[in-house]
Amino acid sequence: MGLLIRNNVQVGELALQQATFLLPEAARAIEIGEQLDAQRTVSRGVAWKNSPHRDHDRRARTRCLPLPGGLLAAMKVPESGMPEETYWESLFDIPLILDRLKIDRTVGHVAELGCGYGTFTLPVARRIHGTLFTFDIEPAMIAHTLARAAEEDISNVNAALRDVLATGFGLEPECCDAVLLFNILHFPQPDDLIRKAAAVLRPGGRVLAIHWRSDIETPRGPPLHLRPKPSDAPRWADAAGLTVAEVLDLPPWHFGVVLAT
Numbered sequence: 001m002g003l004l005i006r007n008n009v010q011v012g013e014l015a016l017q018q019a020t021f022l023l024p025e026a027a028r029a030i031e032i033g034e035q036l037d038a039q040r041t042v043s044r045g046v047a048w049k050n051s052p053h054r055d056h057d058r059r060a061r062t063r064c065l066p067l068p069g070g071l072l073a074a075m076k077v078p079e080s081g082m083p084e085e086t087y088w089e090s091l092f093d094i095p096l097i098l099d100r101l102k103i104d105r106t107v108g109h110v111a112e113l114g115c116g117y118g119t120f121t122l123p124v125a126r127r128i129h130g131t132l133f134t135f136d137i138e139p140a141m142i143a144h145t146l147a148r149a150a151e152e153d154i155s156n157v158n159a160a161l162r163d164v165l166a167t168g169f170g171l172e173p174e175c176c177d178a179v180l181l182f183n184i185l186h187f188p189q190p191d192d193l194i195r196k197a198a199a200v201l202r203p204g205g206r207v208l209a210i211h212w213r214s215d216i217e218t219p220r221g222p223p224l225h226l227r228p229k230p231s232d233a234p235r236w237a238d239a240a241g242l243t244v245a246e247v248l249d250l251p252p253w254h255f256g257v258v259l260a261t
């Protein structure tokens with residue numbers, strides 16, 4: 001079941017991104033697990049983009065999509081699956097987190113590893129003046145986030161299917177003011193990922209990481225032994241030639257780390 005991308009990952013990325021954004025039929029097909037031919041879907045999507053039914057159809061695409069199985073298992077972070085969306089989004093004080101991380105109108109382009117449901121993607125996109133480039137290894141998460149962005153008329157989200165651990169962000173060097181690593185740094189050697197993040201930061205840019213605390217009981221989060229700690233921050237910074245600018249409390253359950261160029 002699920003979306004089948006027949007060609008290589010590059011073709012799949014293009015197809016899914018364009019198809020789900022442009023063609024509601026494609027999003028519905030993904031929902032019911034229908035198989036799509038990537039190239040054909042893109043060309044039909046472009047035709048639909050110019051059709052008068054577009055605005056009406058956009059509103060139909062809000063349902064949560066099932067996760068397709070086994071499409072890109074390559075380097076998915078372990079324990080990075082998500083609970084039900086409403087529950088997940090009840091676990092964060094999003095305005096507080098974004099305020100403390102100083103995500104506001106002064107911020108230009110941003111890259112994000114793991115959009116998930118778009119929990120942070122959409123509120124961040126609303127605050128910044130640049131584009132939010134977000135990536136996920138799960139096609140359903142990309143489709144869902146793009147559908148939410150369309151529903152909320154947010155036009156500065158660019159979401160693509162990508163294994164960021166394996167291939168990096170695929171963005172121009174030094175193009176971003178910030179890279180978001182939210183609820184993702186729970187694997188043993190994140191140094192290489194921090195370097196990939198640092199590579200797309202312009203001078204003055206920041207890596208912004210948040211994660212579940214391991215010094216208190218939390219209602220969710222990966223197993224305690226996998227969770228990163230604020231004390232890991234100097235090692236991450238050293239690995240990528242960054243400095244630890246701030247360690248933050250992000251109640252109720254998270255801490256944050258700001259690494260600066």
Ligand SMILES: C[S@@+](CC[C@H](N)C(=O)[O-])C[C@H]1O[C@@H](n2cnc3c(N)ncnc32)[C@H](O)[C@@H]1O
Binds near residue numbers: 118136183
């Ligand atoms: C725990 S969720 C967090 C989502 C979002 N950052 C948030 O905090 O709401 C982690 C997300 O990262 C994605 N992910 C895991 N490994 C990945 C990889 N190697 N490349 C891109 N995305 C990945 C998962 O599919 C999942 O959607």
